[in-house]
Amino acid sequence: PCAGVYCNNGTCEQTSSGFTCICFSGFAGDLCTVDIDDCVGANCNNGFCIDGVNSFSCECQSGFAGYYCDVNNDDCVGVTCRERGSLLGDDDLFLKMTEVISLKSNNGECVDGIADFQCSCYAGFSGQFCEDDIDECRGIDCNDGTCIDLVNGFECECPTGFIGEFCETNQDDCLGVLCENGGICEDLVGSFTCSCSPGFTGTLCEEDINDCTIDSCENSGICVNLNGPGYLCECTENFTGDNCSEQVNFCRSRAQECLNGAECFPVLGGITCACPPAFSGEFCENTNYCYDEPCGDNGFCSNVPNGEAGFICNCSPGYVGRNCEIRITTRSTTSSTTTQASF
Numbered sequence: 487p488c489a490g491v492y493c494n495n496g497t498c499e500q501t502s503s504g505f506t507c508i509c510f511s512g513f514a515g516d517l518c519t520v521d522i523d524d525c526v527g528a529n530c531n532n533g534f535c536i537d538g539v540n541s542f543s544c545e546c547q548s549g550f551a552g553y554y555c556d557v558n559n560d561d562c563v564g565v566t567c568r569e570r571g572s573l574l575g576d577d578d579l580f581l582k583m584t585e586v587i588s589l590k591s592n593n594g595e596c597v598d599g600i601a602d603f604q605c606s607c608y609a610g611f612s613g614q615f616c617e618d619d620i621d622e623c624r625g626i627d628c629n630d631g632t633c634i635d636l637v638n639g640f641e642c643e644c645p646t647g648f649i650g651e652f653c654e655t656n657q658d659d660c661l662g663v664l665c666e667n668g669g670i671c672e673d674l675v676g677s678f679t680c681s682c683s684p685g686f687t688g689t690l691c692e693e694d695i696n697d698c699t700i701d702s703c704e705n706s707g708i709c710v711n712l713n714g715p716g717y718l719c720e721c722t723e724n725f726t727g728d729n730c731s732e733q734v735n736f737c738r739s740r741a742q743e744c745l746n747g748a749e750c751f752p753v754l755g756g757i758t759c760a761c762p763p764a765f766s767g768e769f770c771e772n773t774n775y776c777y778d779e780p781c782g783d784n785g786f787c788s789n790v791p792n793g794e795a796g797f798i799c800n801c802s803p804g805y806v807g808r809n810c811e812i813r814i815t816t817r818s819t820t821s822s823t824t825t826q827a828s829f
Contacts, residue, residue, distance in 0.1 A: 491507075533545050
């Protein structure tokens with residue numbers, strides 16, 4: 487009975503009533519002419535089913551994979567959210583996704599989508615691939631300083647003498663500075679100066695100014711510089727005063743040396759005594775007994791020698807007496823006589 491029978495996709499078997507076609511897997515029908523639709527009941531999820539012979543396959547939509555298209559492709563594979571290298575073109579998405587060898591440090595994280603991805607940028611970066619470092623210096627005023635752009639921040643590089651986030655504070659350069667000898671520190675921009683007390687100089691007022699000059703002390707006096715303003719003159723014994731310009735008045739201490747009411751006058755290195763008329767000597771210690779001319783006009787007066795009290799009248803010829811007050815007459819005309827009277 488199978489003679490002349492063609493079972494197409496199967497084999498013929500003789501039966502008691504005739505024949506039957508035994509179909510290959512995936513086929514059905516009396517003569518095995520019907521291709522069984524294996525997609526019936528098949529779930530390709532994110533794709534569509536393609537019927538095969540005793541099988542099926544799922545053709546997945548873009549972004550999905552797996553036998554049943556149930557796997558979301560990781561579109562971040564091969565993508566790094568980082569600065570683009572020099573080989574990457576701004577408009578070449580394929581290169582952006584694949585030329586990872588030319589990419590630099592990570593600036594964000596890739597977030598997988600459906601047949602797509604998105605770069606979630608770290609703070610301080612922007613752009614499709616987080617390739618743009620956001621300029622945080624935009625709109626920042628560092629006064630006289632320089633703004634340095636950082637990642638998600640900035641820093642003001644201040645000029646010497648200024649501090650603060652925006653270089654707005656003049657740094658106190660006097661901190662830790664000790665101006666010596668009563669000096670006062672004055673803060674400047676990037677430095678300081680010490681305003682010194684009189685008599686001192688130097689960066690920290692540490693130097694004592696030598697106030698002595700060649701003309702400071704007169705009359706061979708010696709100048710001694712003082713610690714601070716001023717000087718002291720060490721005068722020789724005959725001079726005094728701030729500059730040794732005054733002669734020492736020895737009469738202040740030696741006036742008593744002038745005797746008998748004599749007046750003391752200072753001289754260089756000592757004194758001189760101005761004696762009253764009746765006295766003489768360096769200190770007026772000698773009495774001048776001839777002061778009132780006791781011998782008158784008739785004799786010559788001299789003091790008694792050896793410091794004894796009294797006077798001697800050497801009378802002119804023709805006079806005698808203690809004061810040569812007696813006139814005498816002699817008859818001799820051939821000679822004259824001088825008489826000495828001592829009392």
